[in-house]
Amino acid sequence: MQSKTAHFSKVLIEEMFQVKKGETVAITVDLGSKREIVEALAQATQDVGGLPLLMWIPKAEKDSQAGMKDWPSESLTAALCKADVWIEANSVVLLYSDIWETAMKENKKLRYLIIADSSVESLHRVFTGYEIASLKNLLVKVTDMVMASKKIRITSKNGTDVSYDIDLNYAFDYDDGDFSKPKFGTAPGFVNIVPKLNSMNGTIVFDHLQHSEENSQIKFKLKEGNITEVIGGEAAERFKEYLVSFNDKNMYKISHNMLGLNPKVNKLTHELVEDERIWGGVDFGFGHTSAMDMPPLGQEAKSHFDGVVINTSIYLDDVQITDNGEVCHKDLRPLAENLLKNINV
Numbered sequence: 551m552q553s554k555t556a557h558f559s560k561v562l563i564e565e566m567f568q569v570k571k572g573e574t575v576a577i578t579v580d581l582g583s584k585r586e587i588v589e590a591l592a593q594a595t596q597d598v599g600g601l602p603l604l605m606w607i608p609k610a611e612k613d614s615q616a617g618m619k620d621w622p623s624e625s626l627t628a629a630l631c632k633a634d635v636w637i638e639a640n641s642v643v644l645l646y647s648d649i650w651e652t653a654m655k656e657n658k659k660l661r662y663l664i665i666a667d668s669s670v671e672s673l674h675r676v677f678t679g680y681e682i683a684s685l686k687n688l689l690v691k692v693t694d695m696v697m698a699s700k701k702i703r704i705t706s707k708n709g710t711d712v713s714y715d716i717d718l719n720y721a722f723d724y725d726d727g728d729f730s731k732p733k734f735g736t737a738p739g740f741v742n743i744v745p746k747l748n749s750m751n752g753t754i755v756f757d758h759l760q761h762s763e764e765n766s767q768i769k770f771k772l773k774e775g776n777i778t779e780v781i782g783g784e785a786a787e788r789f790k791e792y793l794v795s796f797n798d799k800n801m802y803k804i805s806h807n808m809l810g811l812n813p814k815v816n817k818l819t820h821e822l823v824e825d826e827r828i829w830g831g832v833d834f835g836f837g838h839t840s841a842m843d844m845p846p847l848g849q850e851a852k853s854h855f856d857g858v859v860i861n862t863s864i865y866l867d868d869v870q871i872t873d874n875g876e877v878c879h880k881d882l883r884p885l886a887e888n889l890l891k892n893i894n895v
Contacts, residue, residue: 554674555586559594561678567635567661568730571599576633578626580609582641582667591637603682603736605629607640614646614838616796623649631657641667646838654734654842663735665823667862672821673813675729676737679894685738686726688811688885692871693724693740695879699866700808702743704832706862707874712752712772715809721843722746734842739812739827744843748774750804753851754834756857758818758825762789768857775891777802777836800851802836808833811877822856829877833859 563569575595578590592602607626610617621644630636630653643666644650653660653860665673671767694704696716704711720743740807754770762768766785780786780793793801812827820835826833837858841848861875869877877886 555590555596555670556798558670558673559587559590559676560597560769562663563591563594563600564598565682566727566729567663569595569598569600569635569785573601573634574601575635575637576605578630578644579604579606579658580640580642583607583639584667584670584861587638587665587670587673588811589637590620596813597845600635603629603633609640610642611813612853613643614650615648616853617642617644617852618647618649621649623645625673630660633657636660638662638664638666646840647814647866651840654840659732660760661673661729661732661735663729663737665737667677668737668821668823669690672819672824676739676812676824676827676870678814680813680889681892682738684889684892685811685813686724686728688882688889689724689726689741691703691738691882692809692811693722694753695866695869695882696741696743696809697722697869701867701871702745703865704807704859704862705865706755706859708757708767708771708859708861709755710753710859710862711787712750712754714745714804715746715749717746720746720831720885721846723843723844732785737823739815739829740804740808740810740833742808744806744839745775745804750775752856754848754859756834757831758820758822759857759861759874760822760855761792764820768777770857772804773844798837798852800849801853801855803836803849803851803852805835805837805839805851806843807837807850809811810858814891815864818858819859822858825858826856829860830862830872830877831858832862832864 610620837851839849
């Protein structure tokens with residue numbers, strides 16, 4: 551019987567990336583990466599005639615642009631600008647750094663995916679066992695509905711109640727598991743929205759917040775797209791110290807909002823890549839935003855962090871599409887049911 555690691559790797563390389571003979575698959579790795587996963591991805595690449603290129607880099611102190619001082623940026627950027635596929639499997643991520651920005655801008659053929667330091671079990675849940683076409687049908691419909699609306703409101707029984715405006719000049723994206731064409735790819739099962747600048751107001755209570763302790767519900771107050779208060783006892787005080795350490799006002803600004811719809815993710819695991827896609831939940835990202843997503847200049851910041859709220863109710867203008875984590879809109883419910891009924895464990 552095929553192991554979960556081998557199964558995930560085979561699905562990712564053959565079905566999702568559709569790697570062809572002779573294509574270079576660059577895999578970036580650091581000392582926090584899981585060697586078993588990296589080697590399985592390299593083997594799956596070789597099995598289809600692709601050329602795996604494993605690049606071991608130092609484990610940086612901080613993610614994104616804040617990690618630039620720790621990486622061999624010139625050599626790494628040069629290699630990534632020539633690869634066909636880039637899988638980012640390093641535990642401290644290059645995402646949104648100058649290395650990433652240059653590779654994504656200059657390499658027009660690049661198919662990129664970030665898996666970071668996810669466990670084998672998490673990767674198997676997030677990437678396998680559902681029909682890509684059925685997931686796409688649901689995500690496309692949600693994206694169309696979002697783009698047709700002017701305001702989004704998100705609530706949860708945990709105290710979250712936040713809203714923001716739509717700006718059609720910014721990016722709207724989803725990932726359904728098809729990475730066969732050039733793109734900025736992340737794990738499947740979400741719709742991503744970049745809110746209109748200065749429009750987000752309200753309260754977010756996180757069920758999982760990156761760089762904070764597990765099970766510590768931290769509350770953000772937001773005004774005009776900026777974090778104005780961080781509330782939640784000692785855990786909140788430590789998180790405030792984390793934010794202050796960047797000495798960057800843009801680390802307090804909203805970057806994006808993801809609506810989670812991965813059919814196999816239905817509970818928090820405190821693995822961020824998975825939790826961001828939890829069915830009926832949402833993710834909020836803060837800090838750096840690429841110019842690809844927020845043209846023309848993006849939102850420069852020294853790093854980027856995310857937090858997750860589960861069991862949300864989402865309203866597009868005044869039309870409700872989810873209720874306490876369940877898809878409820880009449881046009882979306884049949885698509886959701888079709889996706890869920892065909893899941894394989």
